[in-house]
Amino acid sequence: MSQPIDTARFTKVLVANRGEIACRVMRTARHMGLATVAVYSDADANARHVREADEAIRIGPAAARESYLNVAAVLDAAKRSGAGAVHPGYGFLSENAEFVEACAKAGIVFIGPPASAIAAMGDKSAAKARMANAGVPLVPGYHGDDQTDDLLKREADAIGYPVLLKASAGGGGKGMRVVEAPDQFQAALDGCRRESRAAFNDDRMLIEKYLTQPRHVEVQVFCDAHGNGVYLFERDCSVQRRHQKVLEEAPAPGMTAELRREMGEAAVRAAQEIGYVGAGTVEFLLDADGRFYFMEMNTRLQVEHPVTEMITGQDLVEWQLRVAMGEPLPLAQNELTLTGHSFEARLYAEDPEHDFLPATGTLERFDLDLLGAGLNADKVRLDSGVDSGDTVSMHYDPMLAKLIVHGDDRAQALATLNRALAALDVQGVVTNRGFLQRLASHPAFQAAELDTRFIEHHHDELFAAKQYRNDDYAAAALVALEQLGREQDSRAPREDASWHRSPWNRHDGFRLNAPHRIRVALCPPGEASDDETSDSIVTVDAQRDGVDAPWRLILGDTPLEGRLARLSGDAVAITLEGYRKRVQARLERTAQGHDIVMTDAQGETRLTWRRLDAVDHGHHEAESTLTAPMHGTVVALLVEPGTPVEKGMPLMVMEAMKMEHTLSAPADGHVESFHFAAGDTVGQGDVLLEFNVKQ
Numbered sequence: 121m122s123q124p125i126d127t128a129r130f131t132k133v134l135v136a137n138r139g140e141i142a143c144r145v146m147r148t149a150r151h152m153g154l155a156t157v158a159v160y161s162d163a164d165a166n167a168r169h170v171r172e173a174d175e176a177i178r179i180g181p182a183a184a185r186e187s188y189l190n191v192a193a194v195l196d197a198a199k200r201s202g203a204g205a206v207h208p209g210y211g212f213l214s215e216n217a218e219f220v221e222a223c224a225k226a227g228i229v230f231i232g233p234p235a236s237a238i239a240a241m242g243d244k245s246a247a248k249a250r251m252a253n254a255g256v257p258l259v260p261g262y263h264g265d266d267q268t269d270d271l272l273k274r275e276a277d278a279i280g281y282p283v284l285l286k287a288s289a290g291g292g293g294k295g296m297r298v299v300e301a302p303d304q305f306q307a308a309l310d311g312c313r314r315e316s317r318a319a320f321n322d323d324r325m326l327i328e329k330y331l332t333q334p335r336h337v338e339v340q341v342f343c344d345a346h347g348n349g350v351y352l353f354e355r356d357c358s359v360q361r362r363h364q365k366v367l368e369e370a371p372a373p374g375m376t377a378e379l380r381r382e383m384g385e386a387a388v389r390a391a392q393e394i395g396y397v398g399a400g401t402v403e404f405l406l407d408a409d410g411r412f413y414f415m416e417m418n419t420r421l422q423v424e425h426p427v428t429e430m431i432t433g434q435d436l437v438e439w440q441l442r443v444a445m446g447e448p449l450p451l452a453q454n455e456l457t458l459t460g461h462s463f464e465a466r467l468y469a470e471d472p473e474h475d476f477l478p479a480t481g482t483l484e485r486f487d488l489d490l491l492g493a494g495l496n497a498d499k500v501r502l503d504s505g506v507d508s509g510d511t512v513s514m515h516y517d518p519m520l521a522k523l524i525v526h527g528d529d530r531a532q533a534l535a536t537l538n539r540a541l542a543a544l545d546v547q548g549v550v551t552n553r554g555f556l557q558r559l560a561s562h563p564a565f566q567a568a569e570l571d572t573r574f575i576e577h578h579h580d581e582l583f584a585a586k587q588y589r590n591d592d593y594a595a596a597a598l599v600a601l602e603q604l605g606r607e608q609d610s611r612a613p614r615e616d617a618s619w620h621r622s623p624w625n626r627h628d629g630f631r632l633n634a635p636h637r638i639r640v641a642l643c644p645p646g647e648a649s650d651d652e653t654s655d656s657i658v659t660v661d662a663q664r665d666g667v668d669a670p671w672r673l674i675l676g677d678t679p680l681e682g683r684l685a686r687l688s689g690d691a692v693a694i695t696l697e698g699y700r701k702r703v704q705a706r707l708e709r710t711a712q713g714h715d716i717v718m719t720d721a722q723g724e725t726r727l728t729w730r731r732l733d734a735v736d737h738g739h740h741e742a743e744s745t746l747t748a749p750m751h752g753t754v755v756a757l758l759v760e761p762g763t764p765v766e767k768g769m770p771l772m773v774m775e776a777m778k779m780e781h782t783l784s785a786p787a788d789g790h791v792e793s794f795h796f797a798a799g800d801t802v803g804q805g806d807v808l809l810e811f812n813v814k815q
């Protein structure tokens with residue numbers, strides 16, 4: 121059934137996409153010895169995919185419609201660069217038949233299926249008719265041409281309620297409604313038609329039996345231009361919010377070998393029915409009784425393809441490139457094997473607590489500390505479109521990266537996922553990381569009790585406000601004390617009356633003797649207030665007899681003994697009453713002040729803190745020091761020692777995480793001496809300069 125397509129060897133490939141998928145495709149292309157060309161909008165001029173490409177071409181302003189969705193501009197870029205092939209990634213132009221045809225006309229290989237196969241799956245009703253033809257099971261329902269109200273109602277009654285009304289031309293959940301009972305049918309039909317006309321300029325409807333607890337199980341298929349087709353097993357993508365996948369895994373839990381083969385073969389039949397070539401995904405609903413039904417086919421590479429790569433040991437982008445060059449499929453069905461279990465978690469710049477509102481900002485840090493978390497680099501993969509210092513704009517999909525893990529079995533892979541999520545250091549932009557941790561550690565998810573309404577069913581636990589325990593406050597206090605200790609001798613923060621001051625631009629420190637007694641206040645994020653008596657604030661008194669002695673903490677009335685030992689990177693060991701735990705701990709700047717963030721496989725604990733006690737300096741020394749707020753490089757010294765400066769005047773510039781930070785005069789006075797020169801590397805807490813305050 122395969123149609124002849126233009127195939128040719130090519131040596132340069134243009135990736136018509138951005139973000140993690142563009143980086144991921146280029147990585148494989150590079151390994152295969154191909155030159156890579158990126159395209160970029162004005163918002164992405166310095167984006168990671170541009171930085172990683174051999175060549176990059178501007179295709180227009182930030183708006184996707186004028187850049188990444190602009191067929192003419194992308195095609196021009198391909199011609200200008202001399203790329204022999206275009207990889208569309210997912211989204212944007214990946215399922216645009218017009219673009220595929222335009223590539224063919226220009227003699228450029230489109231790395232994907234022929235336009236006719238994309239068109240065949242574009243209309244849900246027409247696709248269902250063809251799938252029925254190919255013997256692929258469909259959800260009981262109606263997808264005929266007769267669209268009179270009466271007939272649709274009779275069909276719905278015959279199917280039995282609840283039913284699902286879907287727009288034939290639909291996508292993205294638009295024009296789709298559940299109808300619970302016959303008397304609601306007409307109103308729902310009118311609503312769906314209106315929505316569908318508005319979104320797709322088409323109001324044809326289809327009706328399906330509404331399955332109440334289905335799982336979303338999809339099969340990865342691959343076909344070449346020589347008539348071969350295989351399936352690379354299945355993925356379970358049941359955990360969705362608003363029909364958007366959040367956590368995916370392969371294989372699907374509870375599959376029997378027989379069901380896997382049946383679904384796989386049905387998926388290959390579906391692909392071959394429409395003359396498919398390349399990577400595709402056939403989505404099924406799997407009912408609680410083990411029956412499965414065709415839902416739709418995605419005629420492209422999916423976001424979640426890496427879980428399939430993990431369990432099969434294959435590189436699907438390499439397969440795509442080879443097939444596009446006209447080669448046969450690298451492996452036959454009986455050569456494909458399934459090993460272990462894999463999960464993917466999608467990290468979005470969004471706020472789960474506020475209805476998943478997309479977030480923007482500058483990523484101050486974006487790192488995965490594998491070593492610190494004791495993770496094996498072969499088992500954890502981070503597919504990312506961003507780096508520390510990058511800006512997250514509001515122009516595109518808010519997905520930042522995907523964390524993919526592999527384990528010998530589901531439990532092991534899930535434990536690794538939790539560990540890796542904890543080790544991910546993402547600062548500066550709100551993300552769904554904590555939500556992913558709550559999902560991945562939820563008992564029902566651990567027990568693989570999956571269905572497409574998982575998040576809805578477990579909403580209360582997934583969104584419950586975190587309950588803080590004494591141990592959380594004590595651990596956070598130890599992190600705060602360690603931070604203060606690092607500043608000791610060089611600088612210590614004076615009592616800071618405001619929660620709103622950031623440690624980065626605090627420069628009013630005075631030397632003090634070793635702190636014997638310190639008080640810090642901690643409270644859940646967002647509850648910071650200058651009222652010390654507020655119920656949400658816990659104060660911790662800390663004392664110790666020497667640097668090697670344990671801290672004696674008093675939380676309210678509870679005494680506790682604790683220690684903190686730094687391991688590597690952000691990893692620390694916190695011992696409370698002889699109970700030692702390893703966590704990732706770091707300080708994060710927030711709008712409210714600064715937070716202590718501790719993550720372990722159980723999730724994230726975040727507490728806002730400040731030092732409470734007015735330090736008894738004894739005497740305020742006239743000299744103060746400025747310390748490096750973080751590890752970095754000195755960029756420039758801006759004043760001569762001895763020259764009088766006014767409070768707030770810039771004294772020196774340092775760079776860290778690709779951002780410059782200016783250190784300013786803490787008061788009127790002059791710089792006594794600088795301890796570093798431009799170009800020097802400095803560690804966090806290092807004394808940078810001595811400052812003489814004007815008396």
Ligand code: ADP
Binds near residue numbers: 572
């Ligand atoms: P769209 O193309 O608009 O995304 P789909 O047909 O792919 O719509 O369906 C999206 C989601 O809706 C599926 O992943 C599944 O969770 C749910 N769904 C679709 N059809 C049914 C059905 N017949 N019964 C129950 N849930 C369904």
